[in-house]
Amino acid sequence: MNLKRSKQRDSIKEFLASRKDHPTADVVYMNVRQSFPNISLGTVYRNLTLLADIGEITRLRVGDGIDHFDYDTSPHYHFVCSECGGVSDLSLPVTEQMTEAARKDFEGEIEGQVTYFYGRCNNCIQKSGRHVARQHGLPD
Amino acid sequence: MNLKRSKQRDSIKEFLASRKDHPTADVVYMNVRQSFPNISLGTVYRNLTLLADIGEITRLRVGDGIDHFDYDTSPHYHFVCSECGGVSDLSLPVTEQMTEAARKDFEGEIEGQVTYFYGRCNNCIQKSGRHVARQHGLPD
DNA sequence: TTTGAAAATAGTAATTATTACTGTTTTATT
DNA sequence: AATAAAACAGTAATAATTACTATTTTCAAA
Numbered sequence: 001m002n003l004k005r006s007k008q009r010d011s012i013k014e015f016l017a018s019r020k021d022h023p024t025a026d027v028v029y030m031n032v033r034q035s036f037p038n039i040s041l042g043t044v045y046r047n048l049t050l051l052a053d054i055g056e057i058t059r060l061r062v063g064d065g066i067d068h069f070d071y072d073t074s075p076h077y078h079f080v081c082s083e084c085g086g087v088s089d090l091s092l093p094v095t096e097q098m099t100e101a102a103r104k105d106f107e108g109e110i111e112g113q114v115t116y117f118y119g120r121c122n123n124c125i126q127k128s129g130r131h132v133a134r135q136h137g138l139p140d
Numbered sequence: 141m142n143l144k145r146s147k148q149r150d151s152i153k154e155f156l157a158s159r160k161d162h163p164t165a166d167v168v169y170m171n172v173r174q175s176f177p178n179i180s181l182g183t184v185y186r187n188l189t190l191l192a193d194i195g196e197i198t199r200l201r202v203g204d205g206i207d208h209f210d211y212d213t214s215p216h217y218h219f220v221c222s223e224c225g226g227v228s229d230l231s232l233p234v235t236e237q238m239t240e241a242a243r244k245d246f247e248g249e250i251e252g253q254v255t256y257f258y259g260r261c262n263n264c265i266q267k268s269g270r271h272v273a274r275q276h277g278l279p280d
Numbered sequence: 281t282t283t284g285a286a287a288a289t290a291g292t293a294a295t296t297a298t299t300a301c302t303g304t305t306t307t308a309t310t
Numbered sequence: 311a312a313t314a315a316a317a318c319a320g321t322a323a324t325a326a327t328t329a330c331t332a333t334t335t336t337c338a339a340a
Contacts, residue, residue, distance in 0.1 A: 004307050004316050025297080040319045045298065047317090061203040063254060065326090066297070079246060092245045098238070102257050105232045106219060111259040114203060117242050119251040144287050144336045165326080180290045185327065187288090205297090206326070 003054075009047045011035050013056070013071070022060055022068040022078070022087040062087055062116050081121035083128075090117065143194075149187045151175050153196070153211070162200055162208040162218070162227040202227055202256050221261035230257065 011032050016023070023031075029044045048069050052059040060068040062080045068087050070078075077090040103110045151172050156163070163171075169184045188209050192199040200208040202220045208227050210218075217230040243250045 002308090002315070006306075006317055008318075038319065040321090042299080042320080043318060049299090061201075061205075063201040063203075065201075065205070077242065079242075079248070079250065081248070082251070090242055090245055092238075092242050098232075098255065099257065102217065102219075102230055102232050105230055106257075108219070108221070108262040108265060109259040110219065110257050111222070113255055113257045115238070115253055115255040117239065117246075117250050117253045119249040122248040125248060142286070142337095146288055146335075148289075178290065180292090182291080182328080183289060189328090 006047075008032070008036055008039055008043055009051075011039075012044060012047050013051065016057060016069060016071040019071070020089065022070045024066050024068055026066075028069065060087065060116075061114070063118075078116045079121070080116055080118045081124055082118050083120050083124040086121055086123070088121065146187075148172070148176055148179055148183055149191075151179075152184060152187050153191065156197060156209060156211040159211070160229065162210045164206050164208055168209065200227065200256075201254075203258075218256045219261070220256055220258045221264055222258050223260050223264040226261055226263070228261065 012028060015028060015031050025041070025045050025048055028048065029039070029041050032039055032044065048057070048059070048067075051057040052069070055073060058070040058073050060070055060078060062068060062078060064080070064085055072089070075094040077092050077094065079088050079090055080086070081088075098115075099110060099113050102113070152168055155168060155171050165181070165185050165188055168188065169179070169181050172179055172184065188197070188199070188207075191197040192209070195213060198210040198213050200210055200218060202208060202218060204220065204225055212229070215234040217232050217234065219228050219230055220226070221228075238255075239250060239253050242253070
């Protein structure tokens, strides 16, 4: 299974690299179509999956039922806005503490953990001020 | 929107209460059909969503693209087996430490966090990966 | 106890994100 | 240039979930 370059994949990577808001496949599709009007949504999905599999990008599952993709593969936490669904990075340093603590409490192999934070992003706070939104069925 | 009881909803709650492995809607459906052969999958979904909305159960999104449901609404962590997909509770005490730390690093309102652990469960380790992933919904 | 409106239901259709299939084109190696 | 593997566009299929509709059930008030 020898990789061969393609303009489409390059374009997908380039687009992802240009964004720090972790777009979905559909967003990638709509943007890459600017350069490749005939690109197929399947091609976008196939490449995103491939890139995630070989570790060049990260697939984020933030509980909204839609996969987001991050060009930054270094370990870091994410914030998900319950109102607009936007995903952003946190600068909070990543720690293994909880994983290690969990290992002591569990029979079986704990490989790692997934953590994301949710709430309202600054943008949404500014826009609507007061009414509270709790979407996406995010557990407390 | 005044709630009215229904035998079907009672049965769904009763089934969920009897299980600590956080079944999916489909598993609930297959089991409740034992008592209500004509129950509709839509009824199961509607009631699970309703119960989650009024806080009687918890909807778990553990990254496998399928919603799991937990009768236990008290805060606790979950483990997801990457091999069989099974979800189980951890006894690890829940802490707000990370959420508080995250708040200091973020402009916007962080309401909370979602954390789950992943790896291989004891059951799958014992079977040493030779067998096909166990069927969901069947008690161990 | 009857009544009637709201809520719930069964059954089915529609939606959404994603994956699979197929015949053609592109890549890169001989 | 020849060629085989890989990637592609376009389309069909899948899977989880939600929406729709006509009928039935619940329950408070008459």
